Amino acid sequence: MRDEWPEALTMRYLEAGAGVDTVDGALDAKTVPFAILAQATSGRYRLAYDGRSTEAGPESIVIAPPHRRLTFGHYATDESVMRSRWAHVAFSLWGSIDLWDLVELPRRLDGRAAEIVGESIHALLTDAPGEDPVRRLTRRLQIGATLAEVLITASTPRPEAADIAEGAFQLRPLLRYMQESLADPLDVAQLARVACLSEATLHRRFRQVFGTTPMRYLKRLRLDEAARTLGRTDRTIGAVAEEVGFANPYHFSREFQRAFGMPPRDFRTAASR
Template identity: 40%
Template sequence: MVDRLAAAIARHSDGRWSDTAVPRLTVVALEEPVAPADLLYEPMVCFIAGGAKRTVAGDRSWVAGRGEMFLNSFVLPVTCVFEQVPYRSAVLRLDSRVLADLLLELDGSSPRPQPHPAGQGIALMTPELLDAVTRWVRLLDAPEDIRPLAARTESEILYRLLGSPLGPHLRQFALADSGTARVREAAGWISAHYTEPLTVEEIAAVAHMSTATLHRHFKAATGMSPLRFQRHLRLQEARRRLVAGGTTAALVAEAVGYASPTQFSREYRRAYGLPPAQDAAHLRGRMESAATP
């Protein structure tokens, strides 16, 4: 059954990451090994039908492979290492409102807040869930079926997920006033303001937490402190701009919020192992080599 899902993903991938006509569905297909990729995760569940991927965020990492699913509840800067290829996955971008409506329809109850927000999790796909995800992706084979069936199939997937080991994570995600929701709000706010000089006190006010509580919950959920989270966002965007070319390290440093080019170069080298310009040239060379038949 996993092979059916992998085949459906491959049919509808036009590159590494492909958004689709099905709402909230992205498909990922990689044929050859690629360099570790810096990505900004949204809240999502990744259903893996082939290969294996390691996700690294701060001091934490997770490895999920064929037949498994990985849940992330926050906006989160990560590094992805595709440890086995060919790699195939279908990604469901989570909508807290859709999930909350389903929970109310099912039992009208609210999940109890947990003392530590559970930001990520890995579990095996059950046969029933795998069947639902496969039918969801295969809607792309019949575009006329997407409008009447996509939302129903997504609801079935969420229903199956709620009964899985990831169910408690999802219930916390749907709860408006939980530690998970407050950390998610803080992470989203940092993502929107990462080029600005932020303080822990400002971020704690957004999350309606004390600074100590914010630090504890934020690190438990993301693997890093709020200000380290901000630094990751800055460095990821800087690397993207440098690889695109047509600029300098000093200009990029200023654009992502660094007052000191020296500090930017020091932190960049600590994160990526090379000075900014040298790292960008190295990455462009790898990309050009990969594109050459």
């Protein structure tokens, strides 16, 4: 089964940005569905989550995991300026298993690993004007693979990772179907038919593997995809909601705020920094 993992891995999200902050000590709190790799090219970052904080200057990279409440502190140099650059990256296994759910990401990278990430972010920020789309896609895939390799090498597998991966492997046709059908009005009966399982067995499998119900898992897939779409496109919130299966944009906004701690409009702004 493990021989299939490389082919099963998909890069779902890769975006980069840079900015200048002139407010020393500015705080940025958010929850996101992707890993954040951030470098202060001048000044320093302080990243806090799960009751611990990590600081990093220009020689290091801070790493923030998805689905945690994060607080970034921005601290300027003596010239009262902080310059930074970052990449947001997400990979999935069999279409819907978040790769970062299987490992404990390091809070900081130093040395050669930090240099590689910094070089990769720089490459993402320097797309050549007029570059052939196929070449650009190939280059981005190569950069994404490099970032994944650095992060996985520096990470620690979670104790439950093997059980999640083994269980998800058995459910992979259903997981792919769920990811490909986010816009459709799915219910448990339909999911059970796709999985060729009874509804009771499907519930039990999801509880054992993911610790939640099939419909709650589907809702997370929908909201994560919506957040990534908001971060990389200018589609209207109503259009994004419809694309991930929410017919009512008000219901979508309420569920989105529960998941990410802010409404979709504010998340779009937060995702760009």
